[in-house]
Amino acid sequence: MGLVAGAxxxxxxxxxxxxxxxxxxxxxxxxxxxxGVTLRWYEQLLDDQSFRRAFFTSxxxxxSTCALNALIGVPLAYAIHSSAKRGVRAAxxxxxxxxxxxxxxxxxxxFILVFSSDALxxxxxxxxxxxxxxxLTLTYTVSTLLADMEQLGLEKYEQAAASLGAGFFFRFRxxxxxxxxxxxxxxxxxxxxxxxxEFQLSNLVSGFLSRTxxxxxxxxxxxxxxxxxxxxxxxxxxxxxxxxxxxxxxxLGERREASAT
Amino acid sequence: xxxxxxxVNFLYPGARAGIFDATLSIERGELVAVIGASGSGKxxxxxxxxxxxxxxxxxxxxxGRDVGAEPPEAxxxxxxxxxxxxxxxxxxxENVAYPLRVRGVAREERERRALDMLRRVGMGGRENDLPxxxxxxxxxxxxxxxxxxxxxxxxxxxxxxSALDASLRMEMRDEILRVQRGAGVAALLVTHDQxxxxxxxxxxxVMSKGRLAQIGAPRDLYEAPATAEIAAFVGQxxxxxxxxxxxxLIEAPIGRLACVTKGRAVGEAVIALARxxxxxxxxxxxxxxxxxGESVADRYLGPVRRVDLKVARGVVRLETHLRGxxxxxxxxxxxxxxxxxxxxxxxxx
Numbered sequence: 001m002g003l004v005a006g007a008x009x010x011x012x013x014x015x016x017x018x019x020x021x022x023x024x025x026x027x028x029x030x031x032x033x034x035x036g037v038t039l040r041w042y043e044q045l046l047d048d049q050s051f052r053r054a055f056f057t058s059x060x061x062x063x064s065t066c067a068l069n070a071l072i073g074v075p076l077a078y079a080i081h082s083s084a085k086r087g088v089r090a091a092x093x094x095x096x097x098x099x100x101x102x103x104x105x106x107x108x109x110x111f112i113l114v115f116s117s118d119a120l121x122x123x124x125x126x127x128x129x130x131x132x133x134x135x136l137t138l139t140y141t142v143s144t145l146l147a148d149m150e151q152l153g154l155e156k157y158e159q160a161a162a163s164l165g166a167g168f169f170f171r172f173r174x175x176x177x178x179x180x181x182x183x184x185x186x187x188x189x190x191x192x193x194x195x196x197x198e199f200q201l202s203n204l205v206s207g208f209l210s211r212t213x214x215x216x217x218x219x220x221x222x223x224x225x226x227x228x229x230x231x232x233x234x235x236x237x238x239x240x241x242x243x244x245x246x247x248x249x250x251x252l253g254e255r256r257e258a259s260a261t
Numbered sequence: 262x263x264x265x266x267x268x269v270n271f272l273y274p275g276a277r278a279g280i281f282d283a284t285l286s287i288e289r290g291e292l293v294a295v296i297g298a299s300g301s302g303k304x305x306x307x308x309x310x311x312x313x314x315x316x317x318x319x320x321x322x323x324x325g326r327d328v329g330a331e332p333p334e335a336x337x338x339x340x341x342x343x344x345x346x347x348x349x350x351x352x353x354x355e356n357v358a359y360p361l362r363v364r365g366v367a368r369e370e371r372e373r374r375a376l377d378m379l380r381r382v383g384m385g386g387r388e389n390d391l392p393x394x395x396x397x398x399x400x401x402x403x404x405x406x407x408x409x410x411x412x413x414x415x416x417x418x419x420x421x422x423s424a425l426d427a428s429l430r431m432e433m434r435d436e437i438l439r440v441q442r443g444a445g446v447a448a449l450l451v452t453h454d455q456x457x458x459x460x461x462x463x464x465x466x467v468m469s470k471g472r473l474a475q476i477g478a479p480r481d482l483y484e485a486p487a488t489a490e491i492a493a494f495v496g497q498x499x500x501x502x503x504x505x506x507x508x509x510l511i512e513a514p515i516g517r518l519a520c521v522t523k524g525r526a527v528g529e530a531v532i533a534l535a536r537x538x539x540x541x542x543x544x545x546x547x548x549x550x551x552x553x554g555e556s557v558a559d560r561y562l563g564p565v566r567r568v569d570l571k572v573a574r575g576v577v578r579l580e581t582h583l584r585g586x587x588x589x590x591x592x593x594x595x596x597x598x599x600x601x602x603x604x605x606x607x608x609x610x
Contacts, residue, residue, distance in 0.1 A: 163312075164339075164363060165364060166334055178350045
């Protein structure tokens with residue numbers, strides 16, 4: 001068991017380690033490891049207009065996707081959860097899961113078909129891209145929150161708050177949202193990680209000025225090896241930060257819930 | 262400060278369960294316990310009063326005013342839930358102060374009142390703890406404090422003690438009664454524990470299949486149950502189907518029983534009820550209402566033993582503090598109460 005896990009980790013980590021080494025390597029052609037140490041590739045990356053723009057576009061897309069997820073996902077999950085009819089709940093769950101089952105490519109083609117028309121000429125705009133990321137990630141927000149609501153037994157606390165005199169908005173603000181805090185945070189970080197790395201849809205839907213980092217990254221592979229490594233490392237760092245904080249909040253949440261029982 | 266139901270009907274959508282024709286009133290300072298088998302509708306009754314469910318017909322009244330259409334937050338009733346439902350992200354004093362915060366009470370005053378209430382339920386000094394650090398009994402106390410701090414028009418308790426272990430349950434039972442009496446508030450207690458109901462309630466309601474089968478003082482309910490079904494549900498009982506064979510005499514599976522047959526005609530089918538603690542073992546082996554048989558079960562319960570004697574075609578259950586073998590039992594005629602025959606309990610052969 002341990003051997004398999006170790007082999008798996010090496011298999012997973014070795015390319016990343018090589019990328020990290022490569023990004024500081026002076027030259028790297030035909031050898032196992034590069035020769036010389038330099039920060040040149042990072043400096044070049046910093047100077048590159050299109051990479052800088054893409055980096056900030058990605059950050060903006062991630063922020064917008066998270067914000068939209070919170071604004072739409074929380075009420076949506078809440079509505080599904082408190083819907084009395086089982087049929088409604090099942091249908092809503094199915095609808096929310098669709099984007100996982102359908103390849104990103106299908107969604108992208110749909111976007112191209114609909115939004116390149118004269119009536120809706122929004123292909124290539126920032127907000128269309130953000131909307132695409134929202135569709136791809138919303139399901140994670142909704143399913144995370146639904147699981148959280150069920151596990152917490154949310155309606156019990158809402159009934160308690162109501163019996164104590166709190167109207168819907170007051171109890172939503174003072175009981176529902178605070179209790180869902182950890183769930184929302186961990187959902188947002190998952191969404192951020194997904195959004196940072198998203199390539200398929202972004203590549204097809206983004207315009208020339210709204211390209212995200214992974215889309216531009218593809219070009220780096222046609223240039224110098226060190227440059228490509230450095231560009232990839234930047235993306236990996238971002239994704240790792242999001243993933244780590246996501247699992248950290250999830251762990252914190254579990255600890256909180258464990259101590260609550 | 263009274264709570265009442267007037268001919269309330271409620272049916273769960275798509276089900277045949279609900280509440281049928283419920284009429285009940287709880288006066289200020291009174292504690293009414295609702296007991297019944299699970300699924301009998303006792304929690305439904307509480308949820309109708311709390312406002313989590315709306316009646317299909319009839320009226321739910323608080324202080325004589327129909328509140329059937331009002332949401333729970335407009336009813337000013339303190340509810341203690343089975344699981345307590347303390348808000349996990351709030352400190353104890355914030356939990357208790359929550360209903361005051363809803364009502365716009367200034368922070369200083371609500372803190373003062375919350376601390377005072379926590380002291381009254383014996384949780385003083387713990388105000389800054391989080392609910393997760395409390396035991397079940399302690400959470401129960403805080404939930405009670407939170408339900409009473411805003412001087413509600415009624416207190417609703419939904420199986421508040423079922424999650425506690427037996428010894429703590431007794432203690433909390435007295436505690437609830439003390440706090441409820443102190444607040445002088447009308448209270449509805451839903452419980453599946455009949456002993457709990459008998460011991461603290463002013464009035465006990467027995468529910469069966471969504472109907473209020475009997476409402477009465479604990480003593481009346483136990484001594485004079487309206488039907489054999491209620492007698493079987495409340496406390497231990499001997500129930501023998503029988504027929505009146507002569508004035509003052511019935512024929513039962515255990516033999517001929519002398520008892521008061523006033524109001525019953527000769528030939529009428531009845532059910533005889535006798536509580537096990539009213540029966541006494543005897544050394545006599547014959548005579549009026551003395552039955553001998555073989556002990557088929559002998560349960561040691563600490564202060565008493567509960568013995569089942571197989572007699573003729575029936576069984577006599579008795580309780581005794583004596584430790585010797587039990588062979589014969591005397592059933593005093595005045596301990597027997599005749600109830601209407603019930604074909605569901607004893608189908609005709």
